[in-house]
Amino acid sequence: MQQTSTRRSVLRIAVGLMLVAALLLSACGSGSGGGTAGSETPGAQGPNPASERGNHLVVAQAQDPGNWDPIDTFFVAWASVTNNVFEGLVFRGPDLKLQPGLATEWKWIDEDTLQFKLRQGVTFHNGEPFNADAVVFTFERLLGEEGAKGPQQGNYASIDRVEKVDDYTVNFHMKTKDPVILTKLAGYGAVIVPPRYLKEHGDEYFDKHPVGTGPYKVVEYKQDDHIILERFADYWRGQPKIEKITYRFIPEEATRIAELTTGRVDIAVISPSQVDNVKNSAFLEIVTADSPTVYGLRFDVSKAPVDDVRVRRAIAQAIDAQAIIDTILKGYGKRISTFQSSLSFGNDPSLEPYPYDPEAAKKLLQEAGVQPGTKLTLSYIGTATVFGEIAQAVQSYLKNVGLEVELKTYETNTFYNDIIPNAQAGHLYQEGWGGWTLDFDNTAYLLYGKGQFWNPTFYDEEVQRLLEAERSTYDQDKRLEIFKQLDRRLYELVPTVPLYQDVTVWAVNRRVQDFVPPPDTRYWFFETSIASDQ
Numbered sequence: 020m021q022q023t024s025t026r027r028s029v030l031r032i033a034v035g036l037m038l039v040a041a042l043l044l045s046a047c048g049s050g051s052g053g054g055t056a057g058s059e060t061p062g063a064q065g066p067n068p069a070s071e072r073g074n075h076l077v078v079a080q081a082q083d084p085g086n087w088d089p090i091d092t093f094f095v096a097w098a099s100v101t102n103n104v105f106e107g108l109v110f111r112g113p114d115l116k117l118q119p120g121l122a123t124e125w126k127w128i129d130e131d132t133l134q135f136k137l138r139q140g141v142t143f144h145n146g147e148p149f150n151a152d153a154v155v156f157t158f159e160r161l162l163g164e165e166g167a168k169g170p171q172q173g174n175y176a177s178i179d180r181v182e183k184v185d186d187y188t189v190n191f192h193m194k195t196k197d198p199v200i201l202t203k204l205a206g207y208g209a210v211i212v213p214p215r216y217l218k219e220h221g222d223e224y225f226d227k228h229p230v231g232t233g234p235y236k237v238v239e240y241k242q243d244d245h246i247i248l249e250r251f252a253d254y255w256r257g258q259p260k261i262e263k264i265t266y267r268f269i270p271e272e273a274t275r276i277a278e279l280t281t282g283r284v285d286i287a288v289i290s291p292s293q294v295d296n297v298k299n300s301a302f303l304e305i306v307t308a309d310s311p312t313v314y315g316l317r318f319d320v321s322k323a324p325v326d327d328v329r330v331r332r333a334i335a336q337a338i339d340a341q342a343i344i345d346t347i348l349k350g351y352g353k354r355i356s357t358f359q360s361s362l363s364f365g366n367d368p369s370l371e372p373y374p375y376d377p378e379a380a381k382k383l384l385q386e387a388g389v390q391p392g393t394k395l396t397l398s399y400i401g402t403a404t405v406f407g408e409i410a411q412a413v414q415s416y417l418k419n420v421g422l423e424v425e426l427k428t429y430e431t432n433t434f435y436n437d438i439i440p441n442a443q444a445g446h447l448y449q450e451g452w453g454g455w456t457l458d459f460d461n462t463a464y465l466l467y468g469k470g471q472f473w474n475p476t477f478y479d480e481e482v483q484r485l486l487e488a489e490r491s492t493y494d495q496d497k498r499l500e501i502f503k504q505l506d507r508r509l510y511e512l513v514p515t516v517p518l519y520q521d522v523t524v525w526a527v528n529r530r531v532q533d534f535v536p537p538p539d540t541r542y543w544f545f546e547t548s549i550a551s552d553q
Contacts, residue, residue: 067302068282079287083268087229091169105210105231113535144236156214171208260548291349308536310521317450321476331513333383352519365459365502391421396445401428442475
């Protein structure tokens with residue numbers, strides 16, 4: 020026990036040293052525009068330099084989703100922008116509660132038919148009216164040939180067709196039961212698109228020039244650089260308080276920090292290692308929120324030796340996830356036992372994470388016939404600074420039990436759209452998942468269901484049976500019991516090593532008022548304002 024404790028201390032020191040090294044490298048590589056060193060940071064003290072921008076909010080995010088068509092994407096980076104541009108029949112705001120959106124009410128009129136009454140007096144940004152025809156068009160497109168080209172159609176496979184009853188009433192006829200249908204309709208592929216605009220301009224044009232019914236309209240988009248939104252004067256809830264919002268796409272965190280500390284950016288998600296640098300600024304503050312996103316290491320179970328569950332358990336026990344949270348994440352993370360967050364319906368809090376026990380890990384590897392020095396690969400996104408540090412820590416932990424890990428990095432879109440779906444990510448790879456429905460169905464089905472886009476190799480008959488069972492009933496008590504069985508089965512099979520549930524950290528300019536940090540990172544700026552005296 021003492022020996023284990025001593026090794027843990029050594030590894031924690033090693034993780035800390037790697038963190039310091041990573042920060043030094045980051046600072047060295049950032050050039051004159053990337054310095055983030057405390058009191059020497061340009062504009063860190065004194066007048067708020069962002070005040071010159073007036074009623075114009077600038078948000079930095081690491082990723083441009085690449086397209087804006089709601090049926091072609093699954094990125095949080097898409098939703099963090101378009102939550103202000105598009106709307107669904109159901110709305111979920113920063114408090115994560117469902118409420119009426121473009122529909123004012125809904126009810127099940129029989130076991131297979133869900134009826135919505137639509138909001139009247141709503142227009143799209145191009146002046147086109149929102150009505151039942153727009154809803155029918157949206158879902159015919161999503162469920163048809165165009166939708167089949169993107170990743171969202173599978174989320175709505177339970178819908179057979181959408182029928183217009185009158186101009187402001189629609190019926191959803193269900194093909195199969197879908198206990199998560201209402202929360203799905205609050206986001207991503209199900210937001211309502213304008214039929215006339217799409218027929219006039221086509222899908223390709225819409226992809227770069229999106230039009231919705233939300234509080235902000237898109238006026239300019241330059242790929243991989245920025246997108247500009249302006250408030251929509253005819254918005255049905257009333258006029259937003261902020262006149263203009265610019266999202267800048269800045270992959271490198273050192274650059275995002277520099278832009279924050281010089282006032283050229285108002286809001287950005289930052290890594291925990293940068294919190295102290297931001298606190299040195301007189302005009303920035305730190306805001307946090309528990310996130311539904313979980314990060315972990317996924318196994319490609321088709322590749323030896325991780326096709327053996329004993330090896331996967333050994334790797335889970337060889338990694339000190341709590342030390343990673345304490346050092347690299349500075350405490351901004353929560354230990355977790357399965358690959359779903361505590362905010363998600365279906366989470367079983369009674370399961371304990373696998374304990375850190377390198378001696379038990381060595382024993383399991385020996386039982387599995389894994390020789391010391393066996394080589395593995397670990398893949399992750401090259402611009403993911405924090406995960407890069409975690410990958411180095413994992414490499415160190417696994418070396419301690421006799422495994423040699425080669426680290427490989429990829430560009431974001433290539434990683435998600437090519438490497439993972441085609442089972443080219445190697446033995447282990449970075450996995451992060453937000454579970455946007457806040458129901459384990461979304462995570463479990465897409466990541467562990469047979470033949471799913473991001474699940475090229477994992478299959479278990481019992482997991483598949485439970486996945487189908489939870490979708491066969493609307494009884495939430497029964498679903499919770501099924502999810503607990505699923506939790507246990509996945510916990511035993513270890514297709515993923517869950518490392519931590521994220522705590523999102525934002526740096527926010529103090530001139531930004533009434534900013535509510537969204538746990539799912541889908542910004543909603545309708546009620547946010549800019550103070551004129553800062």
